[in-house]
Amino acid sequence: MIRSLAQATFNHVPIEFGSGLSLLVPGLSLLAAVLCLVFAAMRVKSKLPAWITVGCLAAAFGAVVMLFLNIAGQVRVVEAFEWINITWGDGPGQAFVANWSFYVDNLTLIWMLFVTGLGALIALYASEYMSDDVGVPYCRFFGAFSLFVFSMSCLVMGGNLLVLFLGWEGVGLCSYLLIGYFYKRPSAVAAAKKAFIVNRIGDLGLLIGIFLTFTHFGTVEYKELFAEGGRLGEYVALMKAGHVDQIPFVVQLIPVLFMIGAFGKSAQLPLFVWLPDAMEGPTPVSALIHAATMVTAGVYLIARMYPLFLCSSYALPIVAWVGALTALVAATIAMAQFDIKRIMAYSTVSQLGYMFCGLAVLSSTGGVFHVVTHAFFKATLFLCCGAVMHGFAGQLDLRKLSGEMKIKGWGIVGVAMLIGCINLAGVPFTAGYFSKDMILAESFVTPGMAPIGWILLFTAGLTAYYTFRVFFRVFVGPVEFHPGDDHHDDPHESDGSHAGDHGDGGGFHPHAPGWAINTVLATLAVASILAAGLYFIDKQDHGWVGHMLHSSTAEYEGAAAYLQVEHDPHAVDPHMPDAYGQAESGGHGTFLGLDPHKVMYYVSAIFGICGIATAFYLHYQGRTTAATAKADELLPAFGPVARWAQHKWYVDELYDFAIVKPLWVLAHICYLIDKLLVDGLVNLFGAVPRIFGKTLRPSQSGELHGYASGMAMGLAFIMLVVLVLTIRAGVGS
Amino acid sequence: MMLILAQSAGGEMGAITLSHYLFVSAAMFVIGMIGFLTRRNLIIMFLCTELMFQAAGLALIAFGRFHMNHTGQSFVVFVLTVAAAEAALALALVVLLFRTRETLSAEEWRELKG
Numbered sequence: 001m002i003r004s005l006a007q008a009t010f011n012h013v014p015i016e017f018g019s020g021l022s023l024l025v026p027g028l029s030l031l032a033a034v035l036c037l038v039f040a041a042m043r044v045k046s047k048l049p050a051w052i053t054v055g056c057l058a059a060a061f062g063a064v065v066m067l068f069l070n071i072a073g074q075v076r077v078v079e080a081f082e083w084i085n086i087t088w089g090d091g092p093g094q095a096f097v098a099n100w101s102f103y104v105d106n107l108t109l110i111w112m113l114f115v116t117g118l119g120a121l122i123a124l125y126a127s128e129y130m131s132d133d134v135g136v137p138y139c140r141f142f143g144a145f146s147l148f149v150f151s152m153s154c155l156v157m158g159g160n161l162l163v164l165f166l167g168w169e170g171v172g173l174c175s176y177l178l179i180g181y182f183y184k185r186p187s188a189v190a191a192a193k194k195a196f197i198v199n200r201i202g203d204l205g206l207l208i209g210i211f212l213t214f215t216h217f218g219t220v221e222y223k224e225l226f227a228e229g230g231r232l233g234e235y236v237a238l239m240k241a242g243h244v245d246q247i248p249f250v251v252q253l254i255p256v257l258f259m260i261g262a263f264g265k266s267a268q269l270p271l272f273v274w275l276p277d278a279m280e281g282p283t284p285v286s287a288l289i290h291a292a293t294m295v296t297a298g299v300y301l302i303a304r305m306y307p308l309f310l311c312s313s314y315a316l317p318i319v320a321w322v323g324a325l326t327a328l329v330a331a332t333i334a335m336a337q338f339d340i341k342r343i344m345a346y347s348t349v350s351q352l353g354y355m356f357c358g359l360a361v362l363s364s365t366g367g368v369f370h371v372v373t374h375a376f377f378k379a380t381l382f383l384c385c386g387a388v389m390h391g392f393a394g395q396l397d398l399r400k401l402s403g404e405m406k407i408k409g410w411g412i413v414g415v416a417m418l419i420g421c422i423n424l425a426g427v428p429f430t431a432g433y434f435s436k437d438m439i440l441a442e443s444f445v446t447p448g449m450a451p452i453g454w455i456l457l458f459t460a461g462l463t464a465y466y467t468f469r470v471f472f473r474v475f476v477g478p479v480e481f482h483p484g485d486d487h488h489d490d491p492h493e494s495d496g497s498h499a500g501d502h503g504d505g506g507g508f509h510p511h512a513p514g515w516a517i518n519t520v521l522a523t524l525a526v527a528s529i530l531a532a533g534l535y536f537i538d539k540q541d542h543g544w545v546g547h548m549l550h551s552s553t554a555e556y557e558g559a560a561a562y563l564q565v566e567h568d569p570h571a572v573d574p575h576m577p578d579a580y581g582q583a584e585s586g587g588h589g590t591f592l593g594l595d596p597h598k599v600m601y602y603v604s605a606i607f608g609i610c611g612i613a614t615a616f617y618l619h620y621q622g623r624t625t626a627a628t629a630k631a632d633e634l635l636p637a638f639g640p641v642a643r644w645a646q647h648k649w650y651v652d653e654l655y656d657f658a659i660v661k662p663l664w665v666l667a668h669i670c671y672l673i674d675k676l677l678v679d680g681l682v683n684l685f686g687a688v689p690r691i692f693g694k695t696l697r698p699s700q701s702g703e704l705h706g707y708a709s710g711m712a713m714g715l716a717f718i719m720l721v722v723l724v725l726t727i728r729a730g731v732g733s
Numbered sequence: 734m735m736l737i738l739a740q741s742a743g744g745e746m747g748a749i750t751l752s753h754y755l756f757v758s759a760a761m762f763v764i765g766m767i768g769f770l771t772r773r774n775l776i777i778m779f780l781c782t783e784l785m786f787q788a789a790g791l792a793l794i795a796f797g798r799f800h801m802n803h804t805g806q807s808f809v810v811f812v813l814t815v816a817a818a819e820a821a822l823a824l825a826l827v828v829l830l831f832r833t834r835e836t837l838s839a840e841e842w843r844e845l846k847g
Contacts, residue, residue, distance in 0.1 A: 702846030704778075704839045708770055 019078045022102045022157065024063040025112060029119075029149040032056035036143030040136050047134060049142040050127030057120035057149060064112045067104065073551050076104040077159055077223050084162070093218035101159030103222045107303055107552035110368060110545065111156040114375045115293045119149045121520050125383055126284035128516035129390055141181060141282065148174035152293055156300055161210045161220040164301070168206065168265065171294045172199045178289060179281040191277035198274040202264015206301075209257030213308075216250050226307065226553055235311045244313045255308050255315035258301055262319075266298030266352045269326040273652055276345040283386025286341065291348045291382050292375035299355045299371050303364055303554035320360030320443075324455040327353030329649065331462040336645035339396045340470050341385050347424060348378055350463065357456055358439035361446040364554040365546035366438035369534070372545060373431035376528040377423035383521055384417040388474065391511045394484030398470060402626035403479035409512025414475045416525040421471045423528050425464035426608035428601070431531035436460060437604050438542065444596035453591070460604055464611025472620035473629065480626040483508045754795035761788035775827050775837045779820075786816055 036049045080100040087095040123145060130141055151170025158164040172195075180192030214220050217231055225232055235247050244252075262268070267275035278290045289295075302309055302319065309315050327350045334346035351374050358367025388404065389396055405414030423432035440460070443453035513521075538547035549555055591599050618631040635642050644650065699710075765784030772778055790809045797805020827837070834841045 697847040700845065700847030702843035704842065705770060705773075712766055712770060 019076065021063045021067050022076060022078045022104050023080060025060045025116065025157065026102075026150050026153040028056040028060040028063070029116075029146050029153060032146035033143050033150055036139045036146060040139035040143060043136060044139060045135050047127055047131070047138070049139045050123065050130075053123045053142040053146050054120055054127065056146065057116055057123055060149070060153075061113075061116040061120050064109065064116050068109050068113060071104065072106060072109060072548070074105075075223075075551075076102075078102040078104065079159075093215075096214065098160050098162040098220055100163060101221070102157040102163075103159035104157060105552045106548040106550075107300070107368070107554050108156050110372060110548055111293075111296075111300055112153065114372060115149065115152050115156065118288060118292050118375060118379055118524075119145075121523060122284045122288045122379065122383070124516050125287075125386075125520040126282070128514050129284055129386060130282060137181075141178070144174050144177040144181075145285070145288075148178070148289060148294070152297075155297055159222055161213060161222075164304075165206065165210060168261070168297060169203065171289070171297060172196065172203070172265070175199075175278065175285075175289050175294055178285040179278045181282055181285070182280070185280070188280040191274075191280040195274040195278050198271050199264045202261045202271055204261075205257045205259070205264070206261025209254050209261065212250055212254050212257065216248070216254070222304075222553070232307055232311070236307050239311050244311075247311050251308070252312040252314065255302075255305065255312040256318070258305055258308070259315055259319055262298030262301045262356075263322065264298075265301075266295050266356070267326075267349050268298070268353065268356060269322050269329065272326060272330065272349050273655060275349055276342050276648070279339075279341045279345050283341070283382060283389060286345070287379045287382035287386065290345065291378040295348060295352055296355065296371045296375070299352070299359065299367060302356070302359050303368055303549075303552075306359070306364055306554045309359075316360045316362075317448075319356050320449060320452050323353040323356030323360060324452045324459075325353070326350065327357070327459045328455050328462075331459045331466065332645050333648045334466045335462060335469070336642055338398055340398050340474060341382070341389070341396050343398075343466060343470055344378070344381050344385055347381075347463065347466065348374075350459065351378065351424075353459075354436060354439055354456060357443060357452055361439065361443040361449045361452060363438060363442035363446075365542045365549055366435065366442050368549060368554065369438060369543060369545040370432075370435035372534065373423065373435040373528070373531045376524060376531050377420045377432055380416050380521065380524040380528050381420035381424065383517070383524065384413050384420060387413045387513045387517050387521065389484075390517075391513060392481055392483050393508070393511075395482060396484070398473040399627045400480075400482040401474045402477045402481070402623075403475070404481070404510075405475045406479050407481075407510060407512075410510075412518045412521055413513060416521040417471060417475055419525040419528055421467045425467045425612055426460055426604055427464075427612070428605045428608075429532060431528060431534070433604070433608070434532055434535040434543075437600055440604050441591075441596040441600035444591040444600070450591075453596075457604065457607055461607040461611040464608040465615045468612045468615035469619050469631075472615055472623075473626070477620060477623050478625065481508075481510060482626075483510075751795055751799045755792060758788045758792040758795065761785070761791065773838045773840055775830065775839055776824075778839060779823050779827065783816065783820065786812070 032053045032055075035052050039049050039052075078101060080102065083100040084096060084098040086097075089095075123142070126141070126145065130138055133141065148171060151167045151174055153167070155164055155167025155171060158167055176192050176196045179195055180189050182188045183192075210220060213225070217225055219225060224230065227233075235251055238244070238246050264271045275290060275295065279286050281290070309319075330346045330350035330353065334343045334350065337343045337346065351370070355367045355370045355374070358364070358370055385396070388401065391410070392401060395401060404410050423430045426433045426436050440453055440456055443449045443456060534544040537544040541547035541550055590596065591603070618634065619629045621630065623629045647653075701707075762785050765781045765786075765788060768781035768784065769778050772781065790812055793805040793809050793812075797803065797808075830842070831837055
């Protein structure tokens, strides 16, 4: 029945605008990936793979823009080809249909806009950044890069959960390939494996969630799942009416499982350990995959499945707490790190926590808006760190770099870094400020979520501090630099320039970024600033993102609801899910008795500026060398806490002790069982015929007369038997 | 004549009966077998196998005649034909073996030892 329905729908869909364009996005990126592989096979020794990738991704971006201009606000389901179609009866739920289809709505468009746009820009950046590796590694890099964009487009455009899952695994694979790009470095290989394995844990949750979705709803296609009048719609209505207890337990469990998947991919608290290690990959990869796009797949998943999450009384509160704690923990770790790329990595983990909180406090707009702004400014920050790393021979320690902005040729990097930093720190009127603000305000509005709001507010202060710690240490202050160990890109330098050298690096000349890096940084910096404008477009819908989400699955009426509530603060919000305990708290929350929407602009600005001021005082004022700052004098006051934070709260060690070691022991026990019991049994079966053969082998002497006498004796024996039998028979008769 | 002899088997004393033929056949077979087991010369051993062959053929003919059934006899004609072909092959093999080792002793060949 479902099968025939689906087929009927597909067969009679008229060719609409956008079908071809939607196919073009994954098609172009796949084409680029295939071409790069061909180039690798042909051992192309030029920058051709980079230009192909940039061209294809830019064309894909163009296609997405065309789609956005023409079909924004509508839903397009594009059937590429039939993939899985199994029926075992005519009843409902007796068919499993998962075709290779794309489901393009506004939520998809938001993601595709920044994935392809940033993809093209970062590919351009990488064309210069990776120029030391021109040859097969260059092709390999861009092949995996394009494949990533392909997988990501399947993830966000997929028309059913199975295509999403394929994309989900595809981006995981590309992430693994690119983290392990420098596969001769053991730490890179370990980091790649770690990322892959930790992600598997989350993927298991996602997979079970998909199974349960099918067993309960009888379909994995979005267009059937989210169809009006479907079962999911009934559950949402039940939830809105305050009867969460009437929703089956399975339906409440599915979002929890999806959530585990999202926590793995988006590096949230129990599973965040892989992301900082993923910085072993080349920096453009960190910028695109591990900051802007792939790690936001978890946010996408929750936004896509938002109606389902609303039906569960525990999924969103768990998401909120995990997100808030992740934001706080990652920010504290980032404060104590010295490697600027790692600081950015922990910052990403922390900001992802904000995005989850945004979704969890019923502000899907805030969460997704933060995804968009974060994509721009975090990509900018990473690419600036990459430019530093590229120029100073791999040096990333903020104690060994200082005042880089004053060196000739580093102006654009410095300004771009500053723009990224003010966005991340939440300086008023920047894009990051508005998006973070929306989440903060909403967490005070949503009943029962005030503690989350306080944690996030405190974290905002920490964020401002660690962000500007990097900026004040590395980009301003006295000029000083010690190059890193990566000498391969500067064959002319003298021996006196090794790390640990004092002064300005002896004969080392920093390698200022070229046109490609500067262009990309300038573009991204401008885009990060302009992203603030998104907040003012379509203001009545809470900005452009809110307007976009209005006609997508992430739509939630909460935003509209509190507009009414603002007039009557004591009214019970009729749109708040029962999970948030509206009965007890009585509707609209307040911030210390004030309206969060109005007051939060000032409060979060104060927290941000306090953080920046602290960083200014501790890391800029009176600093004369790169290695020391006033902050060092303060460290003893914190006792061991600072050291614990520097060691990432020993989470890796804890996991090593609590999970890796026991598993290792278990694995060895299994190995022994396999070796002794299983192999022993198999060997026994082999040994019996062997011993048997060994005993009988001497009879095969190879001598003709031996065989002949054997045959003669056999004959004699048979004759004897015949004779005896004949005589007996004779006697018997 | 054989018909008369066979029909009168166990009748007149001194007549040649089936048993006589069988005794001759058995004797030929045992002589062949003993020769095969005791001699080391490949050609002699081959001749001994031929002897056993003919013993079997003789027994067949005798039984065929005894049962007044021509199948046994016609069978022996085929056996003789095959034996002739086989003798040619076997002798050629013996020649080859001799050329390899320059001896006819069967003890020189024990490659099939397990």
